[in-house]
Structure formats: C-alpha cells, structure tokens
Amino acid sequence: MELEKITNTPDKTEKRRYDDACGTALGMELVGERWSLLIVRELLLGPRRFGELRAGLPAISANILTQRLESLEAAGIVARRKLPPPASVQVYELTPWGAECEPIVLGIGRWALRSPAHDPTLNFSPVALMLSLKMLVVPERLGDLRAAIGFRFGAETYVAQVADGKITVARGDLAGMDAVFDAAPNALLRIFYGKRPVEELEASGALRLSGDRVRAIRFAGLFSLPEKLA
Amino acid sequence: MELEKITNTPDKTEKRRYDDACGTALGMELVGERWSLLIVRELLLGPRRFGELRAGLPAISANILTQRLESLEAAGIVARRKLPPPASVQVYELTPWGAECEPIVLGIGRWALRSPAHDPTLNFSPVALMLSLKMLVVPERLGDLRAAIGFRFGAETYVAQVADGKITVARGDLAGMDAVFDAAPNALLRIFYGKRPVEELEASGALRLSGDRVRAIRFAGLFSLPEKLA
DNA sequence: CTGTATCCGTGTTGATACTG
DNA sequence: CAGTATCAACACGGATACAG
Numbered sequence: 001m002e003l004e005k006i007t008n009t010p011d012k013t014e015k016r017r018y019d020d021a022c023g024t025a026l027g028m029e030l031v032g033e034r035w036s037l038l039i040v041r042e043l044l045l046g047p048r049r050f051g052e053l054r055a056g057l058p059a060i061s062a063n064i065l066t067q068r069l070e071s072l073e074a075a076g077i078v079a080r081r082k083l084p085p086p087a088s089v090q091v092y093e094l095t096p097w098g099a100e101c102e103p104i105v106l107g108i109g110r111w112a113l114r115s116p117a118h119d120p121t122l123n124f125s126p127v128a129l130m131l132s133l134k135m136l137v138v139p140e141r142l143g144d145l146r147a148a149i150g151f152r153f154g155a156e157t158y159v160a161q162v163a164d165g166k167i168t169v170a171r172g173d174l175a176g177m178d179a180v181f182d183a184a185p186n187a188l189l190r191i192f193y194g195k196r197p198v199e200e201l202e203a204s205g206a207l208r209l210s211g212d213r214v215r216a217i218r219f220a221g222l223f224s225l226p227e228k229l230a
Numbered sequence: 231m232e233l234e235k236i237t238n239t240p241d242k243t244e245k246r247r248y249d250d251a252c253g254t255a256l257g258m259e260l261v262g263e264r265w266s267l268l269i270v271r272e273l274l275l276g277p278r279r280f281g282e283l284r285a286g287l288p289a290i291s292a293n294i295l296t297q298r299l300e301s302l303e304a305a306g307i308v309a310r311r312k313l314p315p316p317a318s319v320q321v322y323e324l325t326p327w328g329a330e331c332e333p334i335v336l337g338i339g340r341w342a343l344r345s346p347a348h349d350p351t352l353n354f355s356p357v358a359l360m361l362s363l364k365m366l367v368v369p370e371r372l373g374d375l376r377a378a379i380g381f382r383f384g385a386e387t388y389v390a391q392v393a394d395g396k397i398t399v400a401r402g403d404l405a406g407m408d409a410v411f412d413a414a415p416n417a418l419l420r421i422f423y424g425k426r427p428v429e430e431l432e433a434s435g436a437l438r439l440s441g442d443r444v445r446a447i448r449f450a451g452l453f454s455l456p457e458k459l460a
Numbered sequence: 461c462t463g464t465a466t467c468c469g470t471g472t473t474g475a476t477a478c479t480g
Numbered sequence: 481c482a483g484t485a486t487c488a489a490c491a492c493g494g495a496t497a498c499a500g
Binding site: 022023026028030034035038059076100101106113119121123124125186189229 | 248255257261262264287327337339347354355358362416
Binding site: 296 | 481482483484485486
C-alpha cells in the first residue's frame with residue numbers, strides 16, 4: 001500500500017523552502033528570517049561593527065547575530081569589510097542591492113505602526129529613530145523649509161537635512177547644524193510623535209536642545225504617527 | 231559575586247520578542263512569521279477558502295495554515311467570514327488594513343527578483359502570477375494602451391485592465407475581454423518574463439490564446455523582470 | 461574588544477494521520 | 481472539504497568558553 005511514496009522526492013537534503021517562484025516568497029527567504037530585516041535596518045545608515053549591531057538590537061544573542069550576518073552575506077545583501085590599518089576592524093555594510101530594500105523597511109514600519117499592538121516604550125535604537133524620520137515625515141508639511149538638524153546619542157551623531165521638499169538622514173558630525181537634539185531615542189519619540197513640548201523633556205533632564213530652537217520645534221512638527229486602527 | 235543578576239528581568243512569561251519600538255520590528259512580528267506574508271499574498275485578490283489557500287501554497291501544511299490564519303486574524307490583518315446560505319462556507323479575507331500591505335508584498339517581490347537565487351521553475355500560483363503583473367509592469371510602456379485581458383487557470387478566471395497609464399488586476403469573469411490567455415501560470419511566466427513567443431507555447435499545447443492576438447502580444451510586452459545582479 | 465563555537469532547554473515547524 | 485492531533489526534527493536564544 002505504501003509503494004515508496006517518498007522515493008521520488010527530489011532531494012530531501014533541502015531545508016524548509018517555500019517552493020514558490022513568486023518574488024515575494026524569495027524575498028521572505030532572503031530577509032524573512034527572524035532578526036534579518038532589523039539587522040538590515042541597523043545597516044541602512046552606514047557600516048556597523050558587530051558590537052554596534054548588538055547595541056542597536058539588545059535582544060539578539062551573539063550566535064544568532066553571527067548566523068544572520070552569514071546568511072545575509074551569502075545572499076549578497078551584506079558585505080563584510082576590513083577597515084584599513086590602523087583601524088583594522090571588521091565592519092558589516094549593505095551591498096548596493098541590499099541598500100535598495102530601504103523602501104521595504106520603511107514601508108513595513110509605516111504600515112505596522114497603525115496596529116494597536118505598537119508599544120513605544122520599548123527600546124529604540126538611534127538608527128531606528130533616524131529612519132523613523134524618513135518613515136513618518138508628512139511630505140506636505142515640508143513646504144520650503146530648509147533645516148540642518150543634528151542629533152547626539154552619546155558618542156554617536158546624526159544629521160537630518162530638510163531641503164527642496166525632501167528630507168535626508170545620515171550619520172555625520174554636527175558642525176554647522178541649525179540646532180542639535182541631545183537625548184535618548186525614546187525621549188525624542190515623545191517629542192516627535194508624542195508631541196510633548198521640548199520644555200517638558202528639558203525640565204526632566206531627558207533632553208538638551210541647542211541652537212535655533214524655533215527651527216528645531218518647527219522641524220519636530222514635520223512628523224506624525226499614522227492613524228491608529230480601532 | 232552573582233548577586234541575583236536576573237531577578238529584575240520583568241516578565242519571563244513573554245515569548246520571544248524583538249523588544250523594539252521600531253515599526254519595522256512590529257511589522258516583522260505581524261507578518262514576518264514563516265508563510266504569513268504569502269498567505270496575505272493569496273488573499274490580496276479577494277476572499278479565499280482554506281483549500282484554495284492550500285492550493286496556492288502547496289508546500290504549507292494544514293496545521294501551519296491554521297495557526298497562521300489564527301495569528302493573522304488576532305492581529306487584525308485577516309477576517310474570517312461565513313458566506314450566507316446556501317453557500318454557507320467559511321472564507322478568509324483581508325481587513326482594509328491588511329489590504330494596505332499590498333505595496334509591501336509587491337515591493338519585496340520586485341526587490342528580491344534581482345537575486346541570482348530566483349528559480350522560475352518552481353510552483354507559481356494564479357494569484358502570484360496576476361500580482362506579478364502589478365509588480366513588474368514597466369509604467370513607461372503603458373502609454374495610452376487600453377486593454378482588457380482575461381486569464382483562465384482551470385476553473386478560475388482573472389481580469390487585467392490597462393487604461394489611463396495604469397493596470398488593475400482582479401478576479402472576475404471573462405465577458406467582454408479583448409483577449410484571453412488560457413494556460414498554467416508557469417507557462418505564462420515564459421511569455422511575460424521569458425519573452426518566448428506565444429506560438430511556441432501554443433504549439434506545445436501549453437497555451438491557448440483567443441481574441442485579439444495583436445493586443446494580447448502588445449500587453450505581454452508591458453512587463454519585464456528586474457535586472458539581475460552579478 | 462570582536463567575534464566564533466558548543467551545549468542545552470524550549471518553542472516552532474512540518475509530515476502524517478485522523479475527525480467532523 | 482476543513483480543519484485537529486500527534487510527534488519528530490529543527491531553530492531559537494541563553495550561557496559559556498574560547499580565539500584573534
């Protein structure tokens with residue numbers, strides 16, 4: 001009765017697969033594993049070291065991070081590079097193709113934030129905050145504003161530029177900024193999306209804001225969380 | 231020395247989570263589980279029954295499909311609905327919010343198809359084929375073409391409409407079509423993306439094309455696989 | 461400091477069989 | 481047809497030890 005029902009299974013060595021020619025299925029094989037897309041997110045603003053990735057993703061364990069970096073590298077999404085001496089440290093960076101999934105990362109985030117399940121009190125990495133600016137800017141509010149806003153998270157600094165109706169975000173130094181926010185990412189969440197006044201955060205010592213305060217506050221008004229469901 | 235290093239861990243009952251306030255992390259919790267996004271894909275063109283979902287995703291097992299439908303329902307992405315008598319069958323459909331992730335599904339597919347790992351010989355569901363038209367249409371080629379093209383996959387029929395520089399895709403009947411393709415999804419892959427001539431597929435019996443052949447062939451030229459890497 | 465390798469308990473996945 | 485039950489294999493994540 002059983003007449004070798006499995007003998008013609010092509011290669012049992014294959015791991016679990018979707019067996020689906022659709023690009024979406026392939027995409028989920030490439031970046032759908034647990035943590036993969038968040039590692040990509042952390043790399044979207046430039047190369048990072050192993051420890052920096054761990055810092056941005058505190059809940060990942062080192063062995064899993066190693067595995068994911070390996071599979072992302074095998075897929076051609078991430079490349080590892082050895083910085084020239086005297087630095088001589090290894091960094092991970094996105095390949096040009098890997099960097100092309102930025103719209104996917106931002107799109108998923110923008111879509112998911114409408115869920116009632118969102119909890120803004122969880123950990124928020126500096127990269128996640130900076131990317132959230134691109135994710136949640138309201139284009140109509142940009143108008144003809146020009147602004148160079150700096151962000152300081154401990155030793156790391158980032159720059160957001162608004163010009164010509166667009167916003168760009170990058171790591172970079174804070175020379176020439178119109179204003180600089182110095183605070184933990186979660187505190188900035190309260191300003192940019194919780195719409196708390198900066199004075200409240202400054203009073204509690206959670207924020208230091210320097211430079212052109214008017215422009216900084218106008219900048220903070222450019223962003224908004226998508227409308228929540230039900 | 232060890233002084234209760236774990237006692238302050240908040241609640242050990244929590245399952246594995248990203249513990250990340252970023253929307254992307256939330257999105258991966260919502261649709262990042264294995265199979266979830268492909269189930270969403272199969273629902274993007276309208277409600278489906280359990281067995282239809284299995285047919286579109288032949289490699290999924292029934293218990294996993296049950297689990298995923300449950301979690302998608304709990305997340306508010308999928309709703310189950312009982313069709314009124316005399317049908318009285320249960321179907322699964324996307325909620326309005328769930329339907330909003332179409333751009334994500336298409337975007338991941340478009341991005342992933344540049345991977346050398348793509349294998350077009352795998353299974354391809356009718357829904358996947360129809361969505362690939364929206365995914366891979368080259369907008370500049372649409373021009374002022376107007377066309378109503380039908381597709382027949384066994385008992386299921388779909389309609390693609392081109393007008394005003396846009397393309398729409400839906401399930402629907404084939405009355406009034408300019409032309410109708412009758413073939414397996416994988417055969418159509420060879421025409422639309424492999425750029426094989428329709429005559430070749432017709433000769434092998436893999437395709438029947440009826441109606442306005444000139445318009446059908448012009449339609450087939452609207453699509454193109456993204457440029458492969460390396 | 462930057463990773464990598466291994467062990468291990470647990471949860472998830474998926475093949476198969478089974479029930480309404 | 482539409483799921484549920486069972487069970488084995490595997491993936492995950494924590495801890496720890498180790499190498500450059």
